[in-house]
Each structure stands twice: as structure tokens, then as C-alpha cells.
Amino acid sequence: MTESFALSAVPSGARDAVLKFYFGPMDCGKSTLALQMNYNHGRQGRRGLVLTKHDRSGGPQVTSRIGLGLDAIEVVDSLDLVALVTGHDRIDYLICDEVCFYTVDQIEQLADLVDDHGIDVYAFGLASDFRSVMFPAAQRLFELADEVCRLQVEVLCWCGRPGLLNGRIVGGQLVRTGEQVVIGDTDASPVRYQVLCRRHHRSGLLGEGTF
Numbered sequence: 001m002t003e004s005f006a007l008s009a010v011p012s013g014a015r016d017a018v019l020k021f022y023f024g025p026m027d028c029g030k031s032t033l034a035l036q037m038n039y040n041h042g043r044q045g046r047r048g049l050v051l052t053k054h055d056r057s058g059g060p061q062v063t064s065r066i067g068l069g070l071d072a073i074e075v076v077d078s079l080d081l082v083a084l085v086t087g088h089d090r091i092d093y094l095i096c097d098e099v100c101f102y103t104v105d106q107i108e109q110l111a112d113l114v115d116d117h118g119i120d121v122y123a124f125g126l127a128s129d130f131r132s133v134m135f136p137a138a139q140r141l142f143e144l145a146d147e148v149c150r151l152q153v154e155v156l157c158w159c160g161r162p163g164l165l166n167g168r169i170v171g172g173q174l175v176r177t178g179e180q181v182v183i184g185d186t187d188a189s190p191v192r193y194q195v196l197c198r199r200h201h202r203s204g205l206l207g208e209g210t211f
């Protein structure tokens with residue numbers, strides 16, 4: 001029998017901070033959950049920052065389809081998230097909405113905040129773009145996060161199947177090429193997005209009355 005070694009002692013009371021990624025298609029309640037999470041942590045006396053990028057409101061806010069909203073910090077590509085957080089007095093957690101639009105460097109910064117600064121990071125976003133290809137930031141989160149959760153609030157395709165993928169519609173047609181990030185669903189934009197099941201994302205059938 002081989003000699004056994006005791007595991008080194010774990011410091012008592014230590015809890016590692018966590019990096020969690022919640023993903024799902026449009027309309028599955030990501031921003032609503034982000035706001036609820038912020039409320040719950042704040043109520044326990046924890047201090048957090050709420051970050052977003054390209055929110056549907058067009059401003060630095062997290063807004064949800066069901067009408068909740070909160071002022072937030074807009075994450076531009078040049079923003080160093082470690083510098084942002086360490087520039088504050090005391091931060092316990094971050095709520096990062098629309099995280100799929102962050103840069104890959106910023107995802108690394110989130111991991112640094114968790115590991116080096118003990119800050120909990122709760123990230124929310126789409127996994128894949130209108131082509132069903134993963135966003136680089138989402139891919140990095142899949143690789144680095146402690147936990148990845150597909151949100152279960154069900155969004156349905158027009159056919160009634162679970163909506164898993166985001167289609168980009170221009171002029172009534174599903175498109176499969178173009179820039180990865182185009183803001184749509186605004187009065188000024190000819191682009192809109194529709195959640196589709198895999199079958200109809202692949203076939204491009206959009207159903208009746210959806211034009």
C-alpha cells in the first residue's frame with residue numbers, strides 16, 4: 001500500500017469569490033435576473049457596481065423587457081475594469097449585463113477581479129450571435145467561469161419550440177453575414193432580431209405575421 005499524505009489544511013472561513021456566467025437568447029429574462037441579483041446582494045449590505053454595454057434603452061442603464069431599470073456604467077472597449085473597481089472604496093460584487101459585447105481583455109480583467117481582489121462577478125449575456133457563432137467574450141467566459149448557467153425562462157420560436165438562437169432580420173429576410181454587433185430593434189435601424197428554434201434558424205423560415 002502506498003503511503004498516504006494528508007491534504008494541506010484549508011483556511012477556515014475562506015470562501016473564494018466566483019465568476020458566474022448566465023446566458024440565454026434575447027427575452028429570456030437576463031436583465032431582469034441581473035437587476036434582481038443586484039437587489040438581493042445590496043439588501044445584504046454588500047456593495048456592487050452594475051455595468052452594461054449597448055443596453056436596449058440606448059443609455060448607460062440596465063433595463064428589462066418587463067419594465068425594470070437601473071442606472072449603470074457603460075463599458076466602452078478602452079475601459080479597464082480592474083482600474084474601475086479598485087478606484088472605488090469597497091466593492092464586493094459586479095453585475096455585468098450584456099457581457100457578450102465586452103472585449104476578451106475585459107473578460108480576463110473580470111477573472112483577475114475574482115482571483116486577485118475577491119470580488120464576485122455575475123455576468124449575463126447572449127452566448128451566440130445572429131449566425132449562431134459564439135461571441136468571443138462569451139467563449140472566454142465558457143472557458144474561465146466557475147459556473148455557466150443556461151437561463152431556463154422559456155422563450156418560444158413562432159412554431160412553439162424552445163427559442164435557442166437569435167436571428168437577424170433585414171427586409172423580412174434572415175441574414176447570415178455581416179458585422180457581429182449591429183444594434184437593432186430601434187426606430188432608426190432597419191435591423192431587427194427574432195428568437196428562433198434551431199430548426200428555423202437553420203432554414204430561415206420566420207413564420208407568418210412576423211415581418
Ligand SMILES: [Zn+2]
Nearest residue numbers: 157159197200
Ligand atoms: Zn421554430
